[in-house]
Amino acid sequence: MLQINNVSKTFGGLKAVNDVSMEMRPQEIIGLIGPNGAGKTTLTNLICGFHSVDQGHIILNDQDITNKGADFTSKQGLTRTFQVEKSFKDLTALDNIIIGVLMHEQNVNVAKEKAEAIANKFDLYKQKTVLARNLTIQSRKLLEFARAYATNPKVIILDEVMAGLTSKEIDEQLELIQEIASEGTAFLVIEHIMHVIMSISQRIIVLQEGKKIAEGTPQDISSDPVVIEAYLGKGDEA
């Protein structure tokens, strides 16, 4: 469904993403890991059209969407959350979600109803009239997830949404991701907490210094000597 072919991005001499290729199928949950500065967020920016790629192609359902701009890419069904959370601060939680729904919905009242249901699904119903700026950072990240889901996307990229959650909250969120995936949406999950990634991903991609150094099932990855050398070995297992 989604194909990333040999994309690269250079920031003034630094190859932030270097010749990375990958593929995603519907319903699939893929983990993207790598040390800080490995290029995970940059890859997200490239896939979703926030940065233009220097080289390579991004193809969604046989359509080339390379460098078409983030709004266009989102409309095609590729959306994301932001590592540094970007909720609409001066709007209520519900309005945040409504704006997501409105991507494919013309009628504001219908959008409102759909948004209420989504708020419920994401356990944000009680906070629906609270301004986003008054929510906790974790709730805001969840709200971003809900907003992304509200656009009815084919792929959602979650950039470290679970940082700072308790393990109970993490379990709830993993369940939510799996439920949404089973409805047909694919996920690319960027997360530092290793057991989370291991438990949820069907496949894991490892980035280091912009390059893809490994790809495989969680078992493959956890026993891959290159990965252990580059990443796991450095004691990130928390």
Next chain:
Amino acid sequence: MTFSKNKPLIPLLLLALAIVMPLIFKHPYLMRVVIMIFYFGVTAYGWDVIGGYAGQVSVGQGMFFAVGAYSVALGYLVSNLTPVVGALIGVIIAMLLALGIGSVVLRLRGPYFTLSTIAACEVVRILLLHFKEATGGPEGLVIPYNGYNLYALHFANDLPYYYIALGLLLVAMYTCYRVSRSKLGYQLAAIRNDEDAAKSVGINLMKSKVKAFMISAAITSLAGAFYVTYDHYIDPFSTCSNEMSVKILLIAVLGGRRSLWGPLIGSLLIIPLMELTNAYLASVRPGAAMLIYAMVLVAVVLYAPDGIASVFKSAGKEQKGDDKLAAN
């Protein structure tokens, strides 16, 4: 402070009052002032669409006002068009102008848009002054008044103008209200809050902002069309000037951005004050009125950024979440 379902009474009472008042108090000067309040209110609602909801501060609205006014005047003088048609032509030209300027400069962030609106207004005025044969240059255009003439919208007294201005005000208010509750309104709110996040939900920033600018231009040009029909006179300095653009912005910002009543409240406060200072101070001290507004503007920006409407609002009952989109 909206047409909320639970209390439509107050707006309806106000409307009834506005309709009945001129029939009871027949005070020509007062009526003139109220008419001004109405059409400046219209310009402020126009401003609010782009400056408030879209968050793009325009300091060039005078050019749209002038486009409306000159379209009516020239349409009438050159082709004997009724002001109604002239106004519609003005709306179209104003929207095209907004489309042209907007699609160039709304792409850029920060103050470029503001600057370009200032510059564009200057350009339009320079052109109006330069092409004297068509526009009358600095002397402007006079529409001869030969008594009652429905086709030309010339009336014997101000009462019909009062109702036309009131009608335009309602149109402007309603348009603003609809925009704020529409899909476009949500998109503008998103853009105002975070452009990247707006893109991530598929919002085409340019398209939404340009749309807002065009609506804003259309509303403002209507006020200009009314102005020339009412005053029978127009010149570039009193319409297409930095002073006019600033006045429009002042009314909207002082009254309160992104609120249903804000622009009207701004107009209610500023226009009478302007008239008073013009009447009593202008001959002695030109600029006194503007000096007062400037101080109020600075104070509002620093201490009540949501305008005077927000002061009323917070005095009222606690706001419902539902109203937040319009209020913020």
Next chain:
Amino acid sequence: MGTFFQTITNGILIGGVYAVVATGLTLIFGVLNVANFAQGEFMMLGMYVTLFLSRGLGVDPYLLTFLVAVIFIAFGYLVEKFLIHQTLSKPHETQMLLTLGLAIFFRSLMMVICGPNYQSLAVPYRLKSLLIGGVLLSYPRLLSFLVAVVLIILLWLFLNYTELGRAIRASSQNSKAATLMGINSNWMYGIAFSIGIMLAAVGGLTLVPFYYVFPDVGVYFGLIAFVVVVLGGLGDVLGAIVSALLIGIIESVTAQYVALDLSHLGVFLVFILVLVFRPQGLLRGRRSS
């Protein structure tokens, strides 16, 4: 041909003033990230203060440069501390509305104090000029240009060879860098703003011997300063100087060869063309994130 060189020379001479005012604007933008919509009005105030002092003291305006500079450094510092600073953490909109409010305030204040009439200062050399190679260099314009050049050289020395100047430059590139250099950034905001204002005021001073002084005189100059800054690239002092001279030339060529009353139009048209065809030039340097 003689007319042509004369036209170009006139453009360059007025371009010096544009450069000074615009450099002040770009400095403020670079350090505080504030678009100062009152820059032209500070220039206008500088003109009035020069006019009053020169008349009151009977001193040539150019000899007042230092005094006017000091007055406006102090004034700028206070304006930053008590007004601008309050809004630095707020949205851009707020700062813009504030400086816009200040612009209207100063304009109407001078209108109230002095009335709308055009005033001018009679200097003995007002109509004198130097003839070099067939080109007339009017004394006051030449002096204005020289003061502008000296001011810009001094600014350049300050920004490159003093610790404070370097900190200001660093902070205009990256506000964290300055903090790392151990410079109190609040203080630096005040300094950068007051220098920016001083440049506007002294730019105004240099105009007084050959230009009319009236409350709205700053509107066009403020706009020109923005055009210059945009063309030259934000926060780019050298770019500002080059484009200021260019704008001066465009203006004077339009006035000479198209129509006198369209001289401003030429400048705005170039501005709009740049916006259309070279927007990347505008974004170069800063504010892409």
